[in-house]
Amino acid sequence: MQHPKVEIIANEISPEMIKLAKQDLADNLKTRIKYEIGDACDINSIKDLGKFDLIYSTFTLHHWDNAELAIKNLYSILNDGGLLYIHDLKRVVWLYYVKSKSGFFNSIRAAYRPDEIKAMLNETGINNYKINTIFPFFMQSVLIRK
Template sequence: MKRKIRIPETYDGIQSPVTVSEIDIMQREMRDKNRLPTEKIIKSGMNYGLGLEIGPGPGYLGLEWLVKTKKTHLYGLEISPAMINTALKNSLDYNLSGRVSYYEGNALFMPFSSRSFDFVFSNGSLHEWEEPVRVFLEIHRVLKDGGRFFISDLKRNISSVLFFAMKLTVNPKSLAYGFESSVNAAYTKEEITEILGETKLLEDFSVSENPFGICITGRKKN
């Protein structure tokens, strides 16, 4: 696919109760089909202590992470109150409400003290970050020395064949347009590498890609 100009999607999160419900259905299906990057997060060394998830949405990724780790706790930072309500309900269904707390807020101004978290992870929200350089600087601030981060998302330069194949499998079908707008708002590996370079603080990182997305891993130096 010819490289396209990035088209921002939204900086205010998903606010519509109907859309939130549809995304809950979609994310639940992704969980059931093992399409969430839970194992990748754990294998990257995030299997202990206190973590922060940016943009948890309905919460399934973080909740699955809690299920598969021990003596861990999680904070979720979400800009949408409707999403927080759904995530809280899901945490009760998982019987994990005692290990997870959700906070309404913007990742540009995280409401947490410096050096609070052992790690930070996010899946599928990077393309919605209004100023990614500032968010990565906030990630650096709230991480403890030696803390790790894992950020994954779609990429904009996905092949045409794969793009249309993925769009056809979106469920509920009403979210197909949202999938397209998310791809159009996503970054390429080269773009995100340049963005990380601008932070000057996050030096220990790597950016990898697969046919449909990118993955950023790294750690805050001591």
């Protein structure tokens, strides 16, 4: 096991998703990860998780009811020098020409453009960040350093 002293907490709003995640977890990780039910948009629900050097979120940004608030809340539980790493889909213009209504394409349609993310970050007063577009161009990562 790598970095045995690192504590890992997984936060998720849905108990069903936590159940699924536990099912898929390799045996050696079952006792390693602590799962907590919580709403990233509600500071009362996440402030007791503690403080973190790394907060890593995948494909959740476009699901948050209030993304600006969720980012602000997660940023508030970062240690100084810590990293908030948000990986998600990115809304792209060519998608409007794709007729598919599949869940995947609808998720891309629901995702944010980089300028929208910048506006949210500016609104919250966060200015130490980078937004990287990732191949195949409808994915992006937002790296926010405290």
